[in-house]
Amino acid sequence: MLNQLTIKEARERLDSGQITAAALTMACLEKIKQADGQIKACLLVDEVGAVKAAELADRRLAAGQRGGLLGIPYLAKDNILTKGLRTTAGSAMLASYIAPTDATVIVKLKAAGAVLLGKTNLDEFAHGASTEFSAFGPTHNPWDLQRVPGGSSGGSAAAVAANFCLFALGTDTGGSIRHPAGFCGVVGLKPTYGLASRFGLVAMTSSTDVPGPLTKTVEDAALVLAVIAGHDELDRTTVKRAEDDYGRAMNLESIKDLKIGLPKEYFSAGLDKSVVQKIKAAAAQLEKLGAKLVEVSLPSTKYGVSVYYIITPCEISSNLARFDGVRYGHQAEAINLAEHYALSRAEGFGPETKRRIMLGTFALSAGYYDAYYLQAQKVRSLIIADFDNAFSQVDLLLTPTTPHTAFKFGEKAQDPLAMYLEDLFLTPSSLAGLPAISIPAGLIGNLPIGLQLIGPKFSEPLILGVGEKLQIKI
Amino acid sequence: MPACPFRSGGYPVYSHRLDLGIRRGDNAIFMLTEQDIIHLSELARIKLSAEEIQNSGPQLSAVLSYIDQLSEVDTKNTEPTAQVTGLTNNWRVDAVAPWAADEVALALEEAGEMVEGQLKVKRIL
Numbered sequence A: 001m002l003n004q005l006t007i008k009e010a011r012e013r014l015d016s017g018q019i020t021a022a023a024l025t026m027a028c029l030e031k032i033k034q035a036d037g038q039i040k041a042c043l044l045v046d047e048v049g050a051v052k053a054a055e056l057a058d059r060r061l062a063a064g065q066r067g068g069l070l071g072i073p074y075l076a077k078d079n080i081l082t083k084g085l086r087t088t089a090g091s092a093m094l095a096s097y098i099a100p101t102d103a104t105v106i107v108k109l110k111a112a113g114a115v116l117l118g119k120t121n122l123d124e125f126a127h128g129a130s131t132e133f134s135a136f137g138p139t140h141n142p143w144d145l146q147r148v149p150g151g152s153s154g155g156s157a158a159a160v161a162a163n164f165c166l167f168a169l170g171t172d173t174g175g176s177i178r179h180p181a182g183f184c185g186v187v188g189l190k191p192t193y194g195l196a197s198r199f200g201l202v203a204m205t206s207s208t209d210v211p212g213p214l215t216k217t218v219e220d221a222a223l224v225l226a227v228i229a230g231h232d233e234l235d236r237t238t239v240k241r242a243e244d245d246y247g248r249a250m251n252l253e254s255i256k257d258l259k260i261g262l263p264k265e266y267f268s269a270g271l272d273k274s275v276v277q278k279i280k281a282a283a284a285q286l287e288k289l290g291a292k293l294v295e296v297s298l299p300s301t302k303y304g305v306s307v308y309y310i311i312t313p314c315e316i317s318s319n320l321a322r323f324d325g326v327r328y329g330h331q332a333e334a335i336n337l338a339e340h341y342a343l344s345r346a347e348g349f350g351p352e353t354k355r356r357i358m359l360g361t362f363a364l365s366a367g368y369y370d371a372y373y374l375q376a377q378k379v380r381s382l383i384i385a386d387f388d389n390a391f392s393q394v395d396l397l398l399t400p401t402t403p404h405t406a407f408k409f410g411e412k413a414q415d416p417l418a419m420y421l422e423d424l425f426l427t428p429s430s431l432a433g434l435p436a437i438s439i440p441a442g443l444i445g446n447l448p449i450g451l452q453l454i455g456p457k458f459s460e461p462l463i464l465g466v467g468e469k470l471q472i473k474i
Numbered sequence B: 001m002p003a004c005p006f007r008s009g010g011y012p013v014y015s016h017r018l019d020l021g022i023r024r025g026d027n028a029i030f031m032l033t034e035q036d037i038i039h040l041s042e043l044a045r046i047k048l049s050a051e052e053i054q055n056s057g058p059q060l061s062a063v064l065s066y067i068d069q070l071s072e073v074d075t076k077n078t079e080p081t082a083q084v085t086g087l088t089n090n091w092r093v094d095a096v097a098p099w100a101a102d103e104v105a106l107a108l109e110e111a112g113e114m115v116e117g118q119l120k121v122k123r124i125l
Helices: A007-015 A021-039 A047-062 A104-111 A154-161 A178-184 A218-228 A273-288 A299-322 A337-348 A351-364 A370-390 A416-423 A427-432 A460-470 B034-043 B050-072 B101-109
Strands: A042-045 A073-077 A115-120 A167-172 A187-190 A210-215 A259-263 A292-296 A396-400 A436-444 A447-454
Touching: A007 A021, A007 A218, A021 A042, A021 A047, A021 A073, A021 A115, A021 A154, A042 A154, A047 A115, A073 A154, A104 A115, A104 A218, A115 A154, A154 A167, A154 A178, A154 A210, A167 A187, A167 A218, A178 A187, A178 A436, A178 A447, A187 A218, A187 A460, A210 A218, A218 A436, A218 A460, A259 A273, A273 A292, A273 A396, A273 A436, A273 A447, A273 A460, A299 A351, A299 A370, A299 A416, A299 A427, A299 B050, A351 A370, A351 B034, A351 B050, A370 A427, A370 B050, A396 A460, A416 B050, A436 A460, A447 A460, B034 B050
Parallel strands: A073 A115, A073 A167, A259 A292, A259 A396
Antiparallel strands: A042 A115, A167 A210, A187 A210, A187 A436, A396 A447, A436 A447
16 A cells, blocks of 8 residues: 555655556555545545646656655645645635636646645635635544544545545644644644745734644655745745754654753643643653653643634734625625625634634724734734743753644534634744654544644754654554 | 723724724624725725625624734833844935836736836826
């Protein structure tokens, strides 16, 4: 079953001529055909395009070209623009939208010879933590079909867990790569803000959105990051810097002398004991390898979700103002322009997107701006200061990804606040723009639970290197 | 932090400012009325159904009540953060770049009715 291979395993076999990209791609397409009826991870499968891309990759391989992702099949979250292929962002608003350009990350993957298989499901416009808010119906968790895959990159996480592809792209604004990675038992990397280009992502929260990989192993996340990272003239928030060798991070000889911080606020009394036990076991593993464990405090952690759910809706209400039913997207029948806007948006947007636009509209209203948006931006500074302080004492932070394993459909869909609190451990690092990775920490019952490593800006080599030591087969 | 109109029960200072008339309830829980929701939906250019108007009040109120915990944080000496890259004045040349004709065509296909190269929209009045 070639689709079960990791990128690294497939890489060796492709390079030695043992397998072809075409065969690898066919194996993925077969698996999707066989299982996606139940999992519903894919919103679009481009068989013709994938086969063509695989043949091209095989020709490049035959010509002696090599590269980390040459001939590797992948799926992309459907809020990442793909030229000529429908991009819906999980919304009825964009149900038939075809982008005129590729996102920069797609351009880079294409140039690297990766094979795009199709697009994956998500909460509408990436607003959610369960993929239940997709206009095209929910994705099911491959570990238990009665449960959500997490979100918002739930389709990408479920697809990797179900071996539909060798890796998938997601986007993370306040946990949307790491949360479903934790629920589906795969690796999810949120890069430092500004490391990988946002050009061509359907904008949600421009100050925290980042694209990143969901993979089967930590090594594979490094391989994908090496391709998608880098300055982009089309995204002025990407940072110009010397390239890191993400592959070399895997050879991290020793983690001796590293100080690993355990933030006490992430292990509060209410946290499920079985979750604590898994994370503590990972900490013990690091200690055994010579790292020093240090308890640290990030006192503003408790404000993370509040800050996030002011800043995010504000940026959403502004970013989603572009959906006016004129230039693209759903168009309603109306008699005048005002009604055209109001009805196009009413019919095109789903409940959570409307809620967030309304929240943002409220928080940005004159008279309330200072009390909400400005105050949130100030508390955001305090959250960043907490991390700065912690990283003056330790090299990395180890925390749970989520407070529990995957929940059942419908459990939180009617309670927005409960859904928002899913991101409790994930929003602070997003607000600070820090890199973080979720790695499977084991099973609780028959469901995966993730651990999270958070590092200072641009410390991807370190979190990948340490993460690799913590990998366990689940 | 600046006085929150909800907390003080006072009205915003300037007459052009929005006043949703939202007040904190006795149990310190925000209550958005149906009128507030309708007003917000008009500002957001989204026509809500009767059911959506009914549901939105309690849902948004619950979120706002939770978020209200931020008012307890002392930020007197704290600067706001709008972005985290540390980049400043990242200029580019203000020039129109050519765009491939096939991509222009794809982009225009997504739009509504075109008349002589212009997008036709509904009348305003």
